[in-house]
Amino acid sequence: xxxxxxxxxxxxxxxxxxxxxxxxxxxxxxxxxxxxxxxxxxxxxxxxxxxxxxxxxxxxxxxxxxxxxxxxxxxxxxxxxxxxxxxxxxxxxxxxxxxxxxxxxxxxxxxxxxxxxxxxxxxxxxxxxxxxxxxxxxxxxxxxxxxxxxxxxxxxxxxxxxxxxxxxxxxxxxxxxxxxxxxxxxxx
Ligand SMILES: [Ca+2]
Numbered sequence: 001x002x003x004x005x006x007x008x009x010x011x012x013x014x015x016x017x018x019x020x021x022x023x024x025x026x027x028x029x030x031x032x033x034x035x036x037x038x039x040x041x042x043x044x045x046x047x048x049x050x051x052x053x054x055x056x057x058x059x060x061x062x063x064x065x066x067x068x069x070x071x072x073x074x075x076x077x078x079x080x081x082x083x084x085x086x087x088x089x090x091x092x093x094x095x096x097x098x099x100x101x102x103x104x105x106x107x108x109x110x111x112x113x114x115x116x117x118x119x120x121x122x123x124x125x126x127x128x129x130x131x132x133x134x135x136x137x138x139x140x141x142x143x144x145x146x147x148x149x150x151x152x153x154x155x156x157x158x159x160x161x162x163x164x165x166x167x168x169x170x171x172x173x174x175x176x177x178x179x180x181x182x183x184x185x186x187x188x
Contacts, residue, residue, distance in 0.1 A: 018066040031131035035155040055158040068109040072146030080143040106149035117160035124152040
């Protein structure tokens with residue numbers, strides 16, 4: 001039975017575990033930020049890599065992302081160690097085409113960032129850019145059935161978040177411009 005009298009796990013422990021797991025599986029924040037940069041640079045030519053890194057960092061602070069990462073990577077690791085029960089062991093190990101739970105878990109964590117995140121996730125899942133492609137084609141006994149979708153999800157969320165932030169900034173600029181014009185009119 002679940003022990004509900006225990007204190008909840010502190011959010012910093014969960015966030016650190018999430019970051020450690022992603023790193024342990026061979027993906028860096030910069031790898032994810034690279035995808036975000038490529039997705040967003042055509043809409044903002046002043047975009048910097050640092051803004052993309054910051055956006056990925058903010059996304060990793062989200063609890064629903066952290067939980068998705070913990071569950072997905074755990075299953076990848078257990079499959080790699082051949083510790084799952086059959087037939088799940090074989091299904092995850094082979095990344096069976098009709099097994100959609102990896103996508104479902106990752107997709108479940110993109111709704112928090114609105115429709116741009118959802119469409120970007122769909123795009124990345126098909127296009128498999130950058131590190132996502134590398135994970136997909138990595139040789140050996142590595143299992144990345146869940147990881148590739150989770151990285152798509154983090155990159156999609158960070159892209160959407162960035163798109164909204166940049167728009168906010170532009171609107172604010174417009175407000176200042178409106179204010180300036182207002183003042184000029186008043187002075188004349
Ligand atoms: Ca997958």
